[in-house]
Amino acid sequence: xxxxxxxxxxxxxxxxxxxxxxxxxxxxxxxxxxxxxxxxxxxxxxxxxxxxxxxxxxxxxxxxxxxxxxxxxxxxxxxxxxxxxxxxxxxxxxxxxxxxxxxxxxxxxxxxxxxxxxxxxxxxxxxxxxxxxxxxxxxxxxxxxxxxxxxxxxxxxxxxxxxxxxxxxxxxxxxxxxxxxxxxxxxxxxxxxxxxxxxxxxxxxxxxxxxxxxxxxxxxxxxxxxxxxxxxxxxxxxxxxxxxxxxxxxxxxxxxxxxxxxxxxxxxxxxxxxxxxxxxxxxxxxxxxxxxxxxxxxxxxxxxxxxxxxxxxxxxxxxxxxxxxxxxxxxxxxxxxxxxxxxxxxxxxxxxxxxxxxxxxxxxxxxxxxxxxxxxxxxxxxxxxxxxxxxxxxxxxxxx
Amino acid sequence: xxxxxxxxxxxxxxxxxxxxxxxxxxxxxxxxxxxxxxxxxxxxxxxxxxxxxxxxxxxxxxxxxxxxxxxxxxxxxxxxxxxxxxxxxxxxxxxxxxxxxxxxxxxxxxxxxxxxxxxxxxxxxxxxxxxxxxxxxxxxxxxxxxxxxxxxxxxxxx
Ligand SMILES: [Mg+2]
Numbered sequence: 021x022x023x024x025x026x027x028x029x030x031x032x033x034x035x036x037x038x039x040x041x042x043x044x045x046x047x048x049x050x051x052x053x054x055x056x057x058x059x060x061x062x063x064x065x066x067x068x069x070x071x072x073x074x075x076x077x078x079x080x081x082x083x084x085x086x087x088x089x090x091x092x093x094x095x096x097x098x099x100x101x102x103x104x105x106x107x108x109x110x111x112x113x114x115x116x117x118x119x120x121x122x123x124x125x126x127x128x129x130x131x132x133x134x135x136x137x138x139x140x141x142x143x144x145x146x147x148x149x150x151x152x153x154x155x156x157x158x159x160x161x162x163x164x165x166x167x168x169x170x171x172x173x174x175x176x177x178x179x180x181x182x183x184x185x186x187x188x189x190x191x192x193x194x195x196x197x198x199x200x201x202x203x204x205x206x207x208x209x210x211x212x213x214x215x216x217x218x219x220x221x222x223x224x225x226x227x228x229x230x231x232x233x234x235x236x237x238x239x240x241x242x243x244x245x246x247x248x249x250x251x252x253x254x255x256x257x258x259x260x261x262x263x264x265x266x267x268x269x270x271x272x273x274x275x276x277x278x279x280x281x282x283x284x285x286x287x288x289x290x291x292x293x294x295x296x297x298x299x300x301x302x303x304x305x306x307x308x309x310x311x312x313x314x315x316x317x318x319x320x321x322x323x324x325x326x327x328x329x330x331x332x333x334x335x336x337x338x339x340x341x342x343x344x345x346x347x348x349x350x351x352x353x354x355x356x357x358x359x360x361x362x363x364x365x366x367x368x369x370x371x372x373x374x375x376x377x378x379x380x381x382x383x384x385x386x387x388x389x390x391x392x393x394x395x396x397x398x399x400x401x402x403x404x405x406x407x408x409x410x411x412x413x414x415x416x417x418x419x420x
Numbered sequence: 421x422x423x424x425x426x427x428x429x430x431x432x433x434x435x436x437x438x439x440x441x442x443x444x445x446x447x448x449x450x451x452x453x454x455x456x457x458x459x460x461x462x463x464x465x466x467x468x469x470x471x472x473x474x475x476x477x478x479x480x481x482x483x484x485x486x487x488x489x490x491x492x493x494x495x496x497x498x499x500x501x502x503x504x505x506x507x508x509x510x511x512x513x514x515x516x517x518x519x520x521x522x523x524x525x526x527x528x529x530x531x532x533x534x535x536x537x538x539x540x541x542x543x544x545x546x547x548x549x550x551x552x553x554x555x556x557x558x559x560x561x562x563x564x565x566x567x568x569x570x571x572x573x574x575x576x577x578x
Contacts, residue, residue, distance in 0.1 A: 041530060043428050043520055046451020056562035065450060078565055081526060086449045088521055089563060090530045091578050 023153050023176055024246060025127045025134055026160035027108060030148040030169035032121035033061035036100045037090045039146040048087045050080055060092060064169065097121075099383055100145060102289075107140045114248040124157050124246050129176045138172060154181070157244055158237035161194055162212065178240060185213035185238065195234055200227055212238055248355075253290060258282040259347035263401065265304050267342045270397040272301075276333060277392035278401060279348050280326045285387075287320035287350060288379065294319060295352030299332045302345040310347075311336045318354055321375055326392070421494060421553055422535065422571040424459035425519035426528075427468060431475065432456065440466065440477050455520065460493045467549045469515040469537055478539065479548035488542055495550040497572050500538055511541040515549060522571055525564045533574040 029035060033051040038044045048066045050059035059080055062071050069084040080087055101120045108115045111133050112125035127133045134151040141147050152164030153174040163184065167173035175181050190212055191201040203226055209215050215223070216238040224232045233243040262275040276299075287294060295318045302308035313332040316324055329348065337343070381390045388395075388402055395402065430453075432442060445462075448454040458466050458480065465480035481493030488508045499505065505512050517537040521528050541547040556570035560578050570578065 037530070043453050043455075044451070044530065047449050052563060056559035077527065077563055085526065086528070088449075088528045088530055091559070091563075 021129065022126050023129055023155060023174075024157045024160045024242065025112070025125050025151055025153045026157060026164045027104075027123045027125065027137065027149050027151045028161075028164050028168070029104065029121035030150055031061055031063055031067075032147075033092065033097055034063045034090075035147050036097050037093075039100060040096070041090075044088060044090070048084050050077070050087050050089050051092050052077060052089050053092055056091075059089075095383075098289075100147060102291075103145050104141050104147065104149070105291075107144065108137055111137050111140070114246045116247045122161075124160070126246055127153055129153070129174060131172055131174055134172050134174070138170070142170075155240035156237040156242040157246070158193060158195075158234055159240065162188060162192060165192065181240060182213055182216075185216060186211055188212040190215050193234060193238070195230060196227075200231070203227070253292070253353055255349055255351050256283065256286045256290070256292070256294070256353065257347055257349040258286060259300075260345060262343060262346055263398065265342045265344045267340055268397075269337070269339070270394070272337070272343050272346070273330065273333070274394045274397035275346055276329050276348075277326060277394040278398065279346060280322060280329060281388070281391055283348050283350060284320060284322045284325060287353075290353075291355060292320065292353040293356055294325070294350035295354065296350070297325065297328055298349045298351075299329050299336070300345075300347045300349070301333075301337065301341075301343050304342050304344050308345075309336050318352070320356075321372075322378075322392075323374075421567055421569040422519075422522040422524050422551060423461070424457060424523040425467075425517070425531075425535070426455040426457045426521040426523070427518055428453050428520055429456050431468070431518060433475070436475070436477060459523075465493065467537065467551070468518045469539060469549050470518065471513075471515060471539065475518065479546060481550050482548055487545060489540065489548065493551060494553050494569065495538055496569075497536075497552050497554045500552055505538065505540065508540075509543065513539045513541075515539040516574060517549065517551060524567045524571075527564045529563065529578060531571075531573060532576045536572040536574060 034049045037049065037051065048069065049063040050066055050071070051061040052058070053060040058074055058076050059071065060073065062073060066080070066084055066087060071080050071083050077089065097120055105115065105117055105123060108123050108125050112127055115123050115125035118124055134153055138149055138151055141149050148170045150164050150168045150171045152160045152162070152167060153176065154160040154163050155176060159175070159181065163173045163175050166184070175184055188211060190196055190204055190209055191198065193212060204215065207222065209218055215235065220232060220235060223235045236243045258279045262272065266272060294315065297313040297315050298310055299313050300308055300310035311332050313328040315328050319325065378390045382388065426447070429446065436442065442456050445456050445458065446454050447457050458468065460480055466477045467480040468475060468477055482489035482491055485491060488510060515537045517535040519531045519534050522531050522535070536552040538550045538552055539547055540550060552572040553569040554572045556567050557577060560570045561567055
């Protein structure tokens with residue numbers, strides 16, 4: 021029988037910073053949010069001093085003057101998040117990218133797979149994670165919360181389930197906030213078990229369909245499946261103004277390269293391969309052309325993508341035509357595992373190591389540190405490092 | 421500004437530990453690594469700087485009213501870049517101040533690589549190092565509750 025596992029990294033931002041700054045291990049650490057005012061993550065050492073997430077720095081200092089503060093770095097947290105996801109996907113056929121540090125995946129009742137994933141992530145990345153395994157995702161998430169840090173809790177027996185649920189306040193269920201919990205309390209529903217034992221109709225009346233879904237899930241009946249191939253995007257596109265108007269083919273090609281690199285980044289981020297690609301160029305009179313750039317198969321590699329775009333560009337651009345805007349649109353997006361390979365797929369092994377090196381160097385030294393040489397025709401776009409990673413580049417899976 | 425820094429002890433060769441009695445500066449905040457702290461208010465204020473690829477401990481700024489040196493531990497980046505130090509008749513050299521943590525207004529923060537410093541050697545007397553400061557970002561000002569300067573960090577802005 022298949023069960024649902026919920027993986028949650030333990031004090032994720034702090035742990036992620038400890039991966040690159042091991043000196044922080046065992047010390048009181050607070051990760052500071054966007055404005056520099058509040059801690060958005062705390063180490064267990066800080067928690068032990070009574071510090072809460074969201075507390076202002078000056079209040080944290082009253083409780084723990086020795087706190088070391090670290091400025092948040094979402095780029096880095098995202099990098100490690102994707103490495104974790106890859107490790108989960110190596111051992112489970114279905115894994116869902118739920119939030120930056122939480123995944124759901126399908127597993128069996130024995131601890132082997134969960135233990136394997138936990139060890140892989142700890143030994144290869146250096147991040148401690150906790151995993152809960154249960155009959156539904158709501159249960160799995162509840163149980164992982166009770167097993168932190170570095171725990172594994174498998175609860176698949178209904179009697180054992182009820183024992184645990186009896187100990188958990190209903191507010192612990194994600195999706196039931198303070199207000200809903202207060203509503204439930206009026207009907208004597210305090211614990212998760214009270215909730216599971218309540219009349220279905222009462223719950224439906226109080227908390228509508230969302231509440232009923234949770235009710236089924238708490239009773240071990242999965243309502244929401246694991247969504248490994250969450251349909252996030254039909255298309256991904258990159259482009260916009262080319263920084264003024266130009267009829268210089270070198271400048272236009274440089275923008276093609278820049279936008280292709282951004283598109284590849286986007287594809288890699290969402291772990292998608294494009295089956296179709298189109299290029300639109302607009303001239304200064306608002307006219308323009310959009311043409312298909314045929315790809316040799318599904319890909320998220322820079323090589324075939326830029327080759328296809330350059331071919332299309334040479335076909336559709338008339339020398340002398342002034343271009344002001346450019347858009348690249350990737351469609352027919354698929355997860356690598358879901359791509360049907362054909363006999364005629366080009367071998368991507370040759371470009372793979374290059375792509376990995378490029379990505380690694382850029383992760384370490386900043387976006388576009390390694391980039392296509394053609395971009396030398398638009399140096400102004402790369403002069404200021406702060407253009408490298410903007411807040412909008414952190415694709416939102418979470419909020420705080 | 422940055423009134424104190426701390427480093428993991430492992431960066432110091434044994435002889436520096438003994439020469440400068442660094443044991444008295446060791447502080448344990450928990451975890452596997454204690455740290456060695458340097459504050460401007462120490463009886464003997466020192467800064468760990470890289471000179472010609474070698475880690476040395478030199479005097480942090482100056483407290484002496486005699487001699488050409490300004491009696492402070494910090495200098496503005498704009499002063500350095502505008503050549504204000506050239507008029508003092510001292511030899512100057514940019515140096516890297518090694519630091520794992522920095523402290524300003526009792527707030528400790530993690531530093532990635534280190535802080536830009538200026539090594540100043542008067543005609544007579546030992547060299548000393550000044551920490552180079554910049555205008556703080558809003559982020560740093562909020563974090564430190566109103567610091568009016570930020571250490572000029574290497575490859576990093578807080
Ligand atoms: Mg977490």
